[in-house]
Amino acid sequence: MQLARSNQTNRLDGLTLGLLALGGVGAVVGLVMALSAPPDQSQGFVARIFHVHVPTAWMAYLASFGALGYSVAYLVRRKAHHDRVAAAVVEVGLIFMALALLTGMLWARPTWGVYWDWEPRLTTTAILFAIYVGYVVVRGAIEDPELRAKAAAGVAILGAINVPISYMSVKWWRSLHQTQSIDLTTGKINVDAAILIPMLVNLAAFTLLFIGLVRLRSIIAAREAAREEA
């Protein structure tokens, strides 16, 4: 089985390359569309950062649920593959999360006058970031693969549960963050189509990139595991 596996993973599969290529092209198209979008009524050109900020933030939240799903799958089925995908999701998710935080801060400086504010969205995202940094550190600290996978799964499960809780907990705090572009609870869209369409293009492109990167990272991890065993 090991031999067959390692042969299989010796080549990058077409799907991963396709996803990455499509995502890359989509991101470029999205960027052009975003830069040619009309400036926002109240915020002007600064608002264009949202075309990067919103999709990355979505991916970051998606990552926490993805990590939760694969971690639960690992604990139930005990397949090393699930563990590797969970780790890949977290690692790629951390990059997107960092991008979301960074672009948010860059936007906040001219708009709110400060880089950082202890406001619900920012606080929960920062907590999430800290949790997943912990995840990566734990993985680095444990040698035994099985023990590492279990501990990492535990961290990911507790971490993902913390997201809705801390989101709720800080919602009643004071809020400075503007209302969501698309309110998930009511399905109301608060954005003009001229801005919404490039944002959706970017969202699709970033999703493809995200999945492609996760696949790439887990293929690398699978190869590393195969080499260690060999």
Place this chain on the structure above:
Amino acid sequence: MQRIFWLAWRDLVLEFRGRTGLLSAVFFLAVMLFILAMAFGPNPQDLRKAAPGVLWVALAFAGSLLAGRAFGLEVEDGTLDDLLLTPGSREWIYFGKLLFQFALLMLVGLVLMFLTAGLFYLPLQHWGWFMAALLLGSLGYAAISTFYAGMLARLRGREVLLPLLLFPLVIPVVLAAVRFTQGLAQGVPVAELLDWLRLLLVFDVIYVTVCAMVFPYMLEG
């Protein structure tokens, strides 16, 4: 059910016989409070304002300091495997350890509460509500710290990893507890503060349930 209490009781007895762990934790916290009191300056107004935050941050430190106690002895004496060999499901190990951890934290929390009342002018008129917050807050801390302590029990370097994992997760507990105690200290009517207490309760229930469900997977192997 019975073995949960026996496990917690045994650990508590061992803890009190050993003494060093609990005593050093309390002394550490006392020193910490002194330093914080000096840092926040001699003005009683400032101290009173800082008191709730100080109380819960100190308790969080106590939680991570004492978390290692729950499984430290089991690993040292090699009795963890004996626990795992007992028939039946393993959730009870989590609950037993949780009870032990919770009892320790409540004890330290009580001492801390009186210390902050003394050093930081924290008014304790509503002591019943303070106790409720302490109860729910300690349970929240204990639920997570017990889970992680068990998970990392066999690892070297767990002393560093534990706080790293623990602190981001307990933020909602700290937030709700601090908000509630702050309101109490400022004399806000309790009815307006009950939402925070409810949040603490929800948090506790969710975490205890999920931790108990996932915990058996962490101990195997």
